[in-house]
Amino acid sequence: EDEMLIRNGGAGIPMGSDGKPWPLLPPIAPKHVGKKCLVLDLDETLVHINIMPIPDPDFVVPVQIEHQWHNMYVQKRPGVDEFLRQMGELYEVVVYTASLGSYADPVMDHLDIYNAVSHRL
Template identity: 50%
Template sequence: MSIFKFHCRLLRCVSRCFTATTIISYPSTRHDDYTKLEDEPQTEYTNTKRTIILDLDETLVHSTTQMPGVRYDFMVMVRVETEVMPIFVVKRPGVTEFLERLGESFEVVVFTAGVEDYASQVLDKIDRKGVISQRLYRDSCTEVNGRYVKDLSMVVGKDLGSALIVDDNPSSYSLQPENGVPIKAFVDDLKDQELMKLVEFLEICYVYEDMRDAVQDFLAN
């Protein structure tokens, strides 16, 4: 087991000891590759939920207009100009548990370059318990050199240290690359375990004073 994975498991145990009203403090120094919670001194900062921003396509699901090579989970109907087209959707393994576990500690937001007619139907299907608190679609993206880029300040304003984005396409978060957690693109590998690997790291990110430090630690391991 790597030292980083050990830290993740340790901090998961520590985090269960805190409730939403627990008063915590964040030290300004770094120890053992992460910023740890201290018992004292106390400050007025409480463990208000931080924000995890998630991409949709190839991060949480894979969608195609053609019948996929594996069993699809559901289908949505999307209007394209004057035609209504079926879209076949394959959920990434573990997506339901992933969302529910994140919802215990974070505000969960989906920011997708997909159009609302399509993406809203997919999110309704995969988020039955209403974990996702905010949805942003293509019309909220910023176009840069012909690409759709997600400006995280639209979600958290100037408080960029309080948020991370998980996306299979690094160019999507090129305006704030230090906030980006890359993930392998999902297509049809039903044995894929990337979400379950990632959730252990994400569950302890709120104990960092600045969540961008968590990204640096994650990418260094």
């Protein structure tokens, strides 16, 4: 089943012209050699997002969905800033989401205040 998924382009797996999957991450940077890689989900792990206004969001991100602009009200999980800072010192940190980049990138720009995240997927 996995081979068939890869042959058919996978589920979001980038494919080369030779039909082989490309790596999702670049080669390991010298500063990460010897470190383990920590992969974290953005939604419901690091932040909680609301489409409806909420009292005291940590920040608001405007996102265009089907030609209409919507505000996303973001609540950071308690302790997430310090958690990311510490994890960035210990690991090569990767954050992934199934959400659109037009939403995820601005959220990560606000969230990663210590530049602890090495890669976004």
